[in-house]
Amino acid sequence: MASREELYAEVVREHGAALDRLARAYEADPGKCGDLLQDIHLALWQSLERFDGRCSLRTWLYRVGHNVAASHVANDRRTKSRMLISIEDVDLADAKADTADSAERNIALDRLMALIRELKPSDRQLVLLFLEGVDATGIADVTGMSAGNVATRIHRIKNILTNRFQGRKES
Amino acid sequence: MTNDSVSKMCDLWQQSSNESRRFNQDDLRRGMSKFERTIRLRNLREYAAAGLVTAVFAYYGWVFPTLLLRLGCVLLILGTAYVAHQLHRKASARPAPVEMGLRNCVEFQRSELERQRDALRAVWSWYLLPLLPGMGLFLLGLFQFTKSVTEAADRPFHTGAAVVAFIVVAGCIAIVFVAIWLLNRRGANELQKRIDDLNRLTQDAV
Numbered sequence: 001m002a003s004r005e006e007l008y009a010e011v012v013r014e015h016g017a018a019l020d021r022l023a024r025a026y027e028a029d030p031g032k033c034g035d036l037l038q039d040i041h042l043a044l045w046q047s048l049e050r051f052d053g054r055c056s057l058r059t060w061l062y063r064v065g066h067n068v069a070a071s072h073v074a075n076d077r078r079t080k081s082r083m084l085i086s087i088e089d090v091d092l093a094d095a096k097a098d099t100a101d102s103a104e105r106n107i108a109l110d111r112l113m114a115l116i117r118e119l120k121p122s123d124r125q126l127v128l129l130f131l132e133g134v135d136a137t138g139i140a141d142v143t144g145m146s147a148g149n150v151a152t153r154i155h156r157i158k159n160i161l162t163n164r165f166q167g168r169k170e171s
Numbered sequence: 172m173t174n175d176s177v178s179k180m181c182d183l184w185q186q187s188s189n190e191s192r193r194f195n196q197d198d199l200r201r202g203m204s205k206f207e208r209t210i211r212l213r214n215l216r217e218y219a220a221a222g223l224v225t226a227v228f229a230y231y232g233w234v235f236p237t238l239l240l241r242l243g244c245v246l247l248i249l250g251t252a253y254v255a256h257q258l259h260r261k262a263s264a265r266p267a268p269v270e271m272g273l274r275n276c277v278e279f280q281r282s283e284l285e286r287q288r289d290a291l292r293a294v295w296s297w298y299l300l301p302l303l304p305g306m307g308l309f310l311l312g313l314f315q316f317t318k319s320v321t322e323a324a325d326r327p328f329h330t331g332a333a334v335v336a337f338i339v340v341a342g343c344i345a346i347v348f349v350a351i352w353l354l355n356r357r358g359a360n361e362l363q364k365r366i367d368d369l370n371r372l373t374q375d376a377v
Binding site for chain 1: 174176177180181183184185186190191192193194195198202206267268269271272273274275276277278280281283344348368369371372373374375376
């Protein structure tokens with residue numbers, strides 16, 4: 001079994017960028033985002049001492065990352081003061097989606113980030129894992145959602161991505 | 172729906188940051204120290220608040236001459252110590268980082284919410300009840316003390332008016348206690364709704 005330091009090095013090498021994206025999706029403020037990223041790495045580093053290979057390293061790191069980030073959201077005063085929405089309540093149509101600018105990469109990313117930050121933690125976890133390319137079984141392993149709920153929500157995410165970000169309306 | 176456009180968005184997302192930040196041992200140790208410092212400061216604040224209440228009632232217990240008032244002060248100090256201990260215990264009951272890896276997100280968040288809900292639901296037993304005996308005795312002691320001082324000064328003691336004043340003060344305290352209990356119960360109900368939402372995520376619709 002690899003040592004904690006070796007496991008940590010592997011996690012950072014393979015998934016460090018995904019953790020960076022995860023932190024940015026949970027925290028808009030750049031300073032607090034840095035703190036959140038450090039908290040995630042700290043929890044990950046501490047937790048890896050007891051990693052026993054019961055699940056894959058990727059599942060482990062996403063669980064730690066999302067659990068730390070969800071606790072950060074729960075304790076954040078700004079988030080407490082506003083209502084987070086479910087993915088089922090996100091409008092498929094978006095007026096901004098029809099503008100030519102929306103094709104531009106940065107604008108689309110900014111809008112996607114803003115949308116993700118409006119979501120409840122459980123939906124945020126699912127959207128982020130989907131965007132990272134994790135399959136439905138992997139998403140269920142990390143989040144603990146049932147297969148049916150994961151499938152329904154992935155379908156919803158695809159609709160949202162298609163309608164809001166590509167300017168096409170689903171018939 | 173076009174799978175192509177969806178996968179383009181996924182690619183765009185994954186390319187949005189290729190920054191793979193690694194924290195070295197010193198960074199992580201600094202992070203640990205910062206976290207421990209935050210906990211120490213929080214503990215210090217709690218001890219300072221409990222110390223202030225203790226000092227005030229210790230002073231009252233020393234100044235007031237009657238047994239009932241002194242006993243009320245002692246019980247209030249003991250009650251405050253118990254509440255401070257419970258606050259400290261509940262705030263310290265944070266899960267170890269390894270729990271975050273062992274449990275999936277729904278399980279982890281549910282256990283956190285259940286812990287908070289249970290603390291709010293039981294607020295009467297660990298926050299309100301420990302202060303009641305001391306407050307009750309202190310108020311009765313004040314009533315008795317006022318009566319004895321008035322009579323010693325050869326002035327008429329209006330029992331009816333004193334009882335009304337006693338009831339008003341006790342009523343105000345009761346209103347504050349009931350309001351705290353209701354607010355916490357409402358908070359617990361809100362948390363229960365979030366727990367129910369999480370439970371629904373683990374079950375497929377029949």
